[in-house]
Amino acid sequence: MFKKILIANRGEIACRVAATARRLGVRTVAVYSEADADAKHVAFCDEAVAIGQAAPKDSYLRWERILQAARDTGAEAVHPGYGFLSENEAFAQACADAGIVFIGPRPDSIQAMGLKAESKRLMESAGVPLVPGYHGADQDPALLRREADRIGYPVLIKASAGGGGKGMRVVEAGADFEAALASCQREARNSFGDDAVLIEKYVQRPRHIEIQVFGDTHGEVVHLFERDCSVQRRHQKVLEESPAPGLTEALRQRMGAAAVAAAKAVNYVGAGTVEFIVEQVAYDQPEAMNFYFMEMNTRLQVEHPVTEAVTGLDLVEWQLRVASGEPLPLRQDQIQRRGHAIEARICAENPDNQFLPSTGTLRVYRKPQAAAFQVAEVRFDDGVREGDEISPYYDSMIAKLIVRGDDRQQALARLDAALAQTRIVGLATNVQFLRKVLSTDSFAGARLDTALITREQAVLFADSWVTLERALAAAVAQAYLADVETTAQQGWVDPFARVDGFQPFGPNQRRWLWRAGENTVVTTLTTGTHAMLAVGDRPAQAWSATRSGDDLDIVWGTQRFKAQVHVWGEQAHVFLPEGARVVERVDELAHAGDSGEAAGQLTAPMPGKVLSFAVKVGDDVKAGQAVAVMEAMKMEHTLHAPADGVVAELLYAPGDQVTEGAELLRLDR
Ligand code: ADP
Ligand code: ADP
Ligand code: MG
Numbered sequence: 001m002f003k004k005i006l007i008a009n010r011g012e013i014a015c016r017v018a019a020t021a022r023r024l025g026v027r028t029v030a031v032y033s034e035a036d037a038d039a040k041h042v043a044f045c046d047e048a049v050a051i052g053q054a055a056p057k058d059s060y061l062r063w064e065r066i067l068q069a070a071r072d073t074g075a076e077a078v079h080p081g082y083g084f085l086s087e088n089e090a091f092a093q094a095c096a097d098a099g100i101v102f103i104g105p106r107p108d109s110i111q112a113m114g115l116k117a118e119s120k121r122l123m124e125s126a127g128v129p130l131v132p133g134y135h136g137a138d139q140d141p142a143l144l145r146r147e148a149d150r151i152g153y154p155v156l157i158k159a160s161a162g163g164g165g166k167g168m169r170v171v172e173a174g175a176d177f178e179a180a181l182a183s184c185q186r187e188a189r190n191s192f193g194d195d196a197v198l199i200e201k202y203v204q205r206p207r208h209i210e211i212q213v214f215g216d217t218h219g220e221v222v223h224l225f226e227r228d229c230s231v232q233r234r235h236q237k238v239l240e241e242s243p244a245p246g247l248t249e250a251l252r253q254r255m256g257a258a259a260v261a262a263a264k265a266v267n268y269v270g271a272g273t274v275e276f277i278v279e280q281v282a283y284d285q286p287e288a289m290n291f292y293f294m295e296m297n298t299r300l301q302v303e304h305p306v307t308e309a310v311t312g313l314d315l316v317e318w319q320l321r322v323a324s325g326e327p328l329p330l331r332q333d334q335i336q337r338r339g340h341a342i343e344a345r346i347c348a349e350n351p352d353n354q355f356l357p358s359t360g361t362l363r364v365y366r367k368p369q370a371a372a373f374q375v376a377e378v379r380f381d382d383g384v385r386e387g388d389e390i391s392p393y394y395d396s397m398i399a400k401l402i403v404r405g406d407d408r409q410q411a412l413a414r415l416d417a418a419l420a421q422t423r424i425v426g427l428a429t430n431v432q433f434l435r436k437v438l439s440t441d442s443f444a445g446a447r448l449d450t451a452l453i454t455r456e457q458a459v460l461f462a463d464s465w466v467t468l469e470r471a472l473a474a475a476v477a478q479a480y481l482a483d484v485e486t487t488a489q490q491g492w493v494d495p496f497a498r499v500d501g502f503q504p505f506g507p508n509q510r511r512w513l514w515r516a517g518e519n520t521v522v523t524t525l526t527t528g529t530h531a532m533l534a535v536g537d538r539p540a541q542a543w544s545a546t547r548s549g550d551d552l553d554i555v556w557g558t559q560r561f562k563a564q565v566h567v568w569g570e571q572a573h574v575f576l577p578e579g580a581r582v583v584e585r586v587d588e589l590a591h592a593g594d595s596g597e598a599a600g601q602l603t604a605p606m607p608g609k610v611l612s613f614a615v616k617v618g619d620d621v622k623a624g625q626a627v628a629v630m631e632a633m634k635m636e637h638t639l640h641a642p643a644d645g646v647v648a649e650l651l652y653a654p655g656d657q658v659t660e661g662a663e664l665l666r667l668d669r
Pocket of ligand 2: 131156158162163165166200206236275294450
């Protein structure tokens with residue numbers, strides 16, 4: 001086993017690798033960019049080396065520097081994590097040349113699987129089933145169009161060098177093909193520096209089911225069962241689980257064997273994932289499913305903890321053992337699976353605004369407490385702490401929550417309970433959205449496919465489930481107890497503020513005005529022998545609140561419930577068992593002037609980079625017309641004209657980094 005390794009990554013995966021290394025007595029070296037100088041992964045490793053500026057190309061992708069850091073610190077091996085250099089065969093080769101072990105497959109295996117088109121040609125000869133499609137080298141647009149017509153619509157155009165859900169376009173009809181091809185090629189060129197594409201049949205009711213494989217340097221390859229990652233947005237995974245619901249044992253075995261064959265075809269060493277797209281003839285006909293090879297990810301996957309949870313194995317430990325030359329710890333027939341596990345990716349993004357990434361400070365960051373579940377089967381992997389900044393430079397994933405249960409239903413219930421205890425204030429996250437996904441009929445009933453989120457949008461994008469009244473009853477508790485505590489701290493006991501309801505001259509009334517969306521609501525709290533709370537038009541009901549730590553225990557009329565309320569400026573973020581909701585306290589004395597935001601401005605909805613403008617000065621534009629493309633947190637976003645007008649000025653150039661709210665172009669109307 002190695003004595004010291006360097007972890008060429010950041011965030012949760014750097015922390016996760018370091019945790020196993022520590023358990024095995026392996027010392028760790030972190031690398032970090034300027035933006036990450038105070039990051040958790042730096043604090044978590046035994047030593048750390050600064051490698052450059054914030055942008056990945058100036059730090060986490062500068063492999064000469066990373067190799068130098070490994071030499072300087074005497075690290076014997078480099079773990080690349082996922083993303084960044086993990087699938088870069090030149091880096092793997094450079095490590096080998098420098099006598100440093102790359103913890104991953106051989107460079108030629110990475111290369112063979114690196115391009116989707118080439119890997120498909122290879123898989124075809126290894127007898128692995130492929131989606132009907134075209135993956136030839138000839139990229140003549142007319143030929144591509146003829147191939148798409150032959151395959152039959154809908155088709156999917158994919159960047160051969162693509163990854164992370166980028167560079168993909170679904171084409172519904174031949175008439176849309178040329179435009180989709182051009183846009184796919186542009187994204188592919190910008191993101192991967194290579195505009196070659198392939199075309200696939202867009203399979204019906206598609207499910208993403210992948211097999212975890214592992215190979216060693218002695219020629220052995222095993223699989224560790226499947227993960228179902230069908231719940232996706234923007235072709236990116238949201239929830240991942242194992243076993244895949246409704247998969248017949250026969251199909252599972254065929255897929256496992258195909259994945260092992262795929263890995264053997266490229267002499268695979270280390271952890272890898274073979275991704276399949278599974279076609280369902282109908283949701284309730286498991287016998288009528290077809291699987292096709294999609295791609296192989298030659299690295300550890302974000303969702304590997306799902307497999308760890310059901311097998312009880314530590315995949316990073318396996319990676320380290322295999323990389324140091326040991327044989328695989330178990331044979332195929334020794335690998336067992338128990339129960340059901342599911343992972344939720346907690347991301348800094350706004351589901352109600354097309355999942356646009358968000359940035360900001362984690363002002364409140366409370367994680368589920370495994371102890372509260374009486375089981376050790378709630379795992380929270382992250383790379384941040386309260387007070388840390390989610391910057392625009394890296395991925396928007398904040399953390400992963402993984403739970404295991406005896407069966408799917410129990411795992412889902414535990415995940416929901418753990419999400420209810422995940423409280424983040426300071427930036428938009430998908431936590432509430434994840435709870436809604438769990439509650440949909442499709443997900444709960446295991447009718448899975450990649451269109452689940454679109455199909456269930458009526459439920460998913462509906463209003464919060466938290467009734468305004470309950471949220472306000474909790475917000476009042478927070479406001480009232482804070483007042484009482486402030487008074488107590490000042491050493492002067494205001495008899496009217498006493499929680500026991502001291503009242504020399506009759507009841508004391510407090511009034512707060514709140515805003516929640518369109519509504520403005522008055523709450524009136526009357527303290528006296530019996531405190532009474534009135535919310536809006538609802539008649540006053542008996543009310544009481546006590547606090548222990550962050551937890552409020554509230555009794556209101558016949559309801560008794562627990563809540564947490566975190567105040568951020570004027571906002572009260574109310575967390576109730578059923579969900580979270582934000583209400584805003586209105587200062588009645590302050591002037592109630594509306595923010596006079598100028599209509600007709602095109603502003604950046606998030607910090608990021610301007611990629612291109614689709615218009616130039618003097619162009620006439622119509623409201624809703626696509627005018628610019630921005631990139632933030634590895635995703636492209638098309639921006640639309642807010643109003644009709646004439647473009648008067650472009651205020652930035654492609655390649656410029658802009659802050660949130662920056663005006664991008666001026667429209668004259
Ligand atoms: P894929 O979507 O390629 O099948 P994953 O879902 O495991 O695989 O990961 C999505 C991609 O997003 C990865 O290929 C990786 O490049 C990238 N990624 C995700 N999280 C991070 C992160 N924290 N840092 C860097 N890259 C990341
Ligand atoms: P990436 O490298 O970005 O992960 P993949 O080829 O793995 O690209 O595809 C990403 C996702 O796109 C899949 O998980 C699936 O949801 C969808 N997808 C890919 N190929 C097809 C297909 N032929 N038909 C339907 N959906 C597909
Ligand atoms: Mg993929």
